[in-house]
Amino acid sequence: MRKPGTDETNVQMTDVLCDFCHRQWSEEIPMLEGHKGSCICGRCLRIAYTEVLLHKQSSAPAEFTCPMCLETTADRAELDRGDEPGWQSPMHEEAVICRRCIKLASGALHKDKAFDWSKPTIE
Ligand SMILES: [Zn+2]
Ligand SMILES: [Zn+2]
Structure with a gap:
């Protein structure tokens, strides 16, 4: 999501917020x-992957629209x-991501060598 008042023609990193925790994008x-x-x-994404893909849990309400x-x-x-x-x-209950998007996003991040992010595993 974008911070309110973001200039769409000149979006800065700090204008970009996570829909799920409202954290600002940073390096x-x-x-x-x-x-x-x-x-x-x-x-x-790490929490979502662990709960939904690894532990097969779902915290989603019966009906939801995935923002992704x-x-x-x-x-x-x-x-x-x-x-x-x-x-x-858990912080913003209107934000619910579907399993398919968790999978796709995790796959993309896992492969992206620019980030030190790998798919979580069960400990
Ligand atoms: Zn977040
Ligand atoms: Zn989705």
Whole structure:
């Protein structure tokens, strides 16, 4: 997401906030962009991956729209993913990422050598 008042023609790093924890983008934390300027930071992604992919948990409400792909529950149902789990931010409950986006984002960050980020594993 963008900080309110961001100049869309001149977006700075500090204008970019994680949709899930509202942290500012900085050099230390990778940030992945979804649709319409939505973002998830590496820290939230790590928690989401651990809960949803590793522990098969879902904190998502029955109906949610994922800000990263903009798919609604109805969209997922049409694609036979109606019961897909997701991760709801404990800090901002309107922010829920679907499992597919967690997977895609983790795969992209994992491969990106610019960041020291790898997929979490069960300890
Ligand atoms: Zn975050
Ligand atoms: Zn999604």
